[in-house]
Amino acid sequence: MAVPLIQQLRVGAYILKQKLSGTERYPLVLMLEPLFRCNLACPGCGKIDYDDVILNRRLSVRECLDAIDECGAPIVSIPGGEPLLHKEIVEIVEGIVQRRKFVYLCTNAMLLEKRLDRFSPSPYLTFSVHLDGLEKHHDRAVDQPGVFERAVAAIRAAQARGFRVNVNCTLFDQMTAGEAAEFFDFATHELGVEGITVSPGHAYERAPDQDHFLNRHKTKTLFREIFRLGKGRKWQFSQSILFLDFLAGNQQYHCTPWGNPTRNVFGWQRPCYLLNEGYAATFKELMEETAWDTYGTGSYEKCADCMVHCGYEPTAVADTVARPWKALKATLGGIATEGPMAPEIVLEGQRPAEYVFDALVRRLSETEPAAGEQSDAA
Numbered sequence: 248m249a250v251p252l253i254q255q256l257r258v259g260a261y262i263l264k265q266k267l268s269g270t271e272r273y274p275l276v277l278m279l280e281p282l283f284r285c286n287l288a289c290p291g292c293g294k295i296d297y298d299d300v301i302l303n304r305r306l307s308v309r310e311c312l313d314a315i316d317e318c319g320a321p322i323v324s325i326p327g328g329e330p331l332l333h334k335e336i337v338e339i340v341e342g343i344v345q346r347r348k349f350v351y352l353c354t355n356a357m358l359l360e361k362r363l364d365r366f367s368p369s370p371y372l373t374f375s376v377h378l379d380g381l382e383k384h385h386d387r388a389v390d391q392p393g394v395f396e397r398a399v400a401a402i403r404a405a406q407a408r409g410f411r412v413n414v415n416c417t418l419f420d421q422m423t424a425g426e427a428a429e430f431f432d433f434a435t436h437e438l439g440v441e442g443i444t445v446s447p448g449h450a451y452e453r454a455p456d457q458d459h460f461l462n463r464h465k466t467k468t469l470f471r472e473i474f475r476l477g478k479g480r481k482w483q484f485s486q487s488i489l490f491l492d493f494l495a496g497n498q499q500y501h502c503t504p505w506g507n508p509t510r511n512v513f514g515w516q517r518p519c520y521l522l523n524e525g526y527a528a529t530f531k532e533l534m535e536e537t538a539w540d541t542y543g544t545g546s547y548e549k550c551a552d553c554m555v556h557c558g559y560e561p562t563a564v565a566d567t568v569a570r571p572w573k574a575l576k577a578t579l580g581g582i583a584t585e586g587p588m589a590p591e592i593v594l595e596g597q598r599p600a601e602y603v604f605d606a607l608v609r610r611l612s613e614t615e616p617a618a619g620e621q622s623d624a625a
Contacts, residue, residue: 250442250485251370254322254349261321262568272505272534274320275561278520280511281306281339285329286357289389291419291448302328304512308335312342314510317530324351324375324507326520331358337365344371351375353415355389356398359405368409375444376402378414380422380430388419402438413442413485420461424472431473431482442485446556447494449521462552463544467496467588475584486556488577490563494554496588497577498563502543502553506561508533518542520557522549524603545592548600 258275265273284302285292306314315323323343330336331354343350353375366372379388382395405412414434418427434443447466461469474495484491493500504519514526515533522542527533543558544550567574 253370257349258321258564259568262565266568272539274318274506274508275503275564276322276324276507276557277315277318277320278507278509278557279306279311279314279323279325279339280327280509281311281325281330281333281336282512283328284332285327285355286332287329287355287389287391287394291388291417301512305333305335306510306512308338308342311339311510312346314530315343315346315348318508318510320348320508322349322351324353326353329355329358331362340366340372344369347371349373351413353377355394356401357394359401360397363401363405363408363410366410368411370411373411373413373441374402374405375413375415376440377417378430378434379417379419380426381433384422384426384430387421388417399438402440406439411441413440413444414438415444417446417448418461418469419448420465420469424469424476427469427473428476428480431477432480435480435482440483442483444485444556445491445494447554449553449555463554463591466494466552466554470494471496471584474582478581478584486560487563487567488574488582489567490556490560492577492582493559493563495582495584497583498566499589499592500559500562500566501545501592502550502558503561503565504539504542504558505534505537506565507557521553521555523607524601525607541598545594546597548597551594551597 262273262275282302282305283297325336325339330352333339336352340350340352349371351373354377356374356376359374359376376398377389378395378398379385385395385398386392402412402414416430416434422430431443434440447461447469470491474491489498492498502519507520508530509516509520510530514528515530516523517525517527517533517537518539519542527536541547542550544553
């Protein structure tokens with residue numbers, strides 16, 4: 248795995264501390280969204296479908312750093328929107344690094360090369376560049392030609408200046424296992440990134456393209472074929488081996504929705520990064536007052552096909568710490584690509600989906616930004 252040893256040790260120690268203290272629910276990664284605005288309009292994205300009154304909002308540096316302190320997670324992921332559009336993103340990143348937290352700045356890299364001089368390389372900072380396959384697939388995924396070429400150039404420029412860089416790849420049903428394997432070869436051996444973060448796409452209810460999301464059976468079948476092709480090719484992933492084993496259908500995991508809590512311009516998003524069904528004013532309120540048992544595959548219809556890393560990576564990491572021999576077996580023997588898969592979670596009895604997003608956004612759109620919250624079109 249392409250996760251630095253210091254990061255593995257810090258996260259492992261953090262989890263053990265939570266276990267020893269008897270804490271049942273704890274965050275692993277803070278998903279910090281300082282803005283929703285983006286300079287691309289990807290058809291599979293459900294994070295940018297807001298009116299300008301919302302897209303113009305920004306979290307301040309103080310709000311971001313307060314959220315990090317309030318949450319306490321050892322890793323901070325900064326998605327969006329496009330974080331490099333935020334005028335104070337450098338100050339936000341510097342504040343995270345000063346706290347010795349590992350920060351992954353997720354970017355489409357359209358602005359990365361221009362902004363590199365503003366950042367300083369650090370073992371705590373990783374630029375996580377979105378690449379959803381090779382040029383044909385990526386430019387189709389972002390609905391704009393030339394983006395792949397610019398992203399690759401930005402990655403090479405960042406590497407030349409000593410920055411940690413990985414790629415974040417979302418798979419839909421438009422890519423074959425062979426095409427995915429070709430992309431992983433390129434990312435690992437030609438582009439030479441530190442690692443690949445890979446996940447099946449989540450079926451955002453308001454994403455413009457609803458035709459190409461993977462269901463759980465397709466996800467497991469696809470990843471088994473990918474890993475079958477990948478034997479001996481030494482791909483580097485920025486994820487736990489047991490999460491990859493889960494994608495191949497070898498683990499029956501329930502998601503850990505509180506493992507990657509989200510803080511954005513509205514507050515603490517319930518219940519997770521992928522579903523927007525309300526907000527809490529504080530992290531404590533999010534953790535203590537969210538009806539966690541009513542979400543997840545087998546419990547809620549919207550979660551039926553989800554196998555996304557932000558819900559299941561925390562489960563896999565906790566399993567790794569609790570049962571390290573399982574991870575060692577998968578590491579030494581490779582991910583199983585033949586034989587029966589782990590039993591699927593039964594969906595009978597799951598509660599039907601509730602479509603509350605439109606009403607929620609209308610109400611939030613009418614709410615004035617909180618004190619200290621920025622609002623601009625930068």
